[in-house]
Amino acid sequence: MLAQFRNAREFDSENSAAPAWTNQPGFEKDVFTFARLKYMVNGEYGYGHTDPRKRWLIDAPDSDLNFSFRLQQVTSIKVNPDGRFIELTDKELFDYPFIYIVEPGRLTFTDPEIDILKRYLLNGGFLMCDDFWGDREWRNFAKELKKVFPDREPADLPLSHPIFHGVFDLKELPQVPGVELGIMAEYRGGQVSYRYSDEREVHYRAITDDKGRIMVLCCHNTDLGDGWERETYGEWYFETFSTRSYMMGVNIVTYAMTH
Secondary structure, rough: OOHHHOOOOOOOOOOOOOOOOOOOOOOOOEEOEEEEEEEOOOOOOOOOOOOOOOOOHOOHHHHHHHHHHHHHHHHOOEEEEOOEEEEEOOOOHHHOOOEEEOOHOOOOOOOHHHHHHHHHHHHOOOEEEEEEOOOHHHHHHHHHHHHHHHOOOEEEEOOOHHEOOOOEEEOOOOOOOHHHHHHHHHHHEEEEEEOHHHHHHHHHHHEEEEOOOEEEEEEEEEHHHHHHHHHHHHHHHHHHHHHHHHHHHHHHHOOOHHO
């Protein structure tokens, strides 16, 4: 399967343009769309190093487009080549069964968003949260999730959970460092030096509905989006980190679309 990923695109550090493709005319809406969620940072949990108006946009559009291309490449799912940026208050939200949030550790849901997100998830929607690190960012985001589901607790998924054994049978919980640490690891024999001790252990935590279906998947202490975005950074990086990002992402989407 590694070769199947690798053969589709060339490694080119100077030309990292995302792939482009088309689907059969007349079936534009009968495809999976990678929908990225816009969100607000009001400072309650700090602002961090990034413009709060753009935190939701990190790694886009290349991460979304690269992943969408790979999803179509290795599954029978037809995928929208454009993707979508969407707000929880958008009237079209319920047209998208899968939504993605990047760096949620400092976001703040508004009151209308809380009600809409709860209804969206209980009606079959799936939220993937990616690229937030350490205990502080986890506590911050868990507090926001508590506003949505006061009576439901996120729980760590064991490796035996079906989400890790869908299209790809994963042998360990995949962890992908931020791209800078990932690139540096090549020169350390593959060893990643995480910044803080509370970032070293990856967690996949989920909030489920009454039937056990995952509604919210929190990919904590990992950055799958960087693995998608940066696949052209070199063959070592691709084989070490991008492929595991893609395999986990494909498993997540196929789970979301079939449960």
